[in-house]
Amino acid sequence: MSKQLVSSTDAVPYQEFARLIGKTPAAVKGMIEKGKLPVIEMTDPQSTSGRA
Template sequence: MADQALEKFIEVRHPVDAVPYIKFAELIGKTPSMVKSMIEEGKLPIIQWRNPAALTNRSENWIYIPEFNRAMREAYYNRPREQRDAWLLWIGL
C-alpha cells in the first residue's frame, strides 16, 4: 500500500508525451523492427500522424508514453506481492 502512495509523488516524464517509434525503441532498449512489429500487432498505444493536406496517405506512428507508463505500472502492481517485491530480498530489505 505504501508503494502505491509513493507513486503519486514520483513521476518520470519525457519532455513530450509521444515519440516516434524509433526513439521509443531506444528508450526501452528494443530494436526499431521489434517496436514496429509491436505496433502492427496492436501492442502499443499509438498516435498516427498524418498531414491532411498531403496528396499521399503517408503517416507516422508515435507512441503515447503516458498510456504506456500507466499500463506498465498497472501490470507491475497487479503481480502477486511475493513476485513483485522479491527483488527487495536481494538488497536486504
C-alpha cells in the same frame, strides 16, 4: 476511445521509443502492428499531405 496528447513527451517516433526502452526499431514496429502499443498519427499542419 479518443487519445489526447498532453505534452510533447507523450508521443515519440517509434525509433526513439525503441531506443528509450532498449529494443530494436523492428521489434517496436512489430509490437505496433500486433496492437500492443498505442499509436498517435503525427501530423504537420504546414504539409500539404498533413503527415509529418
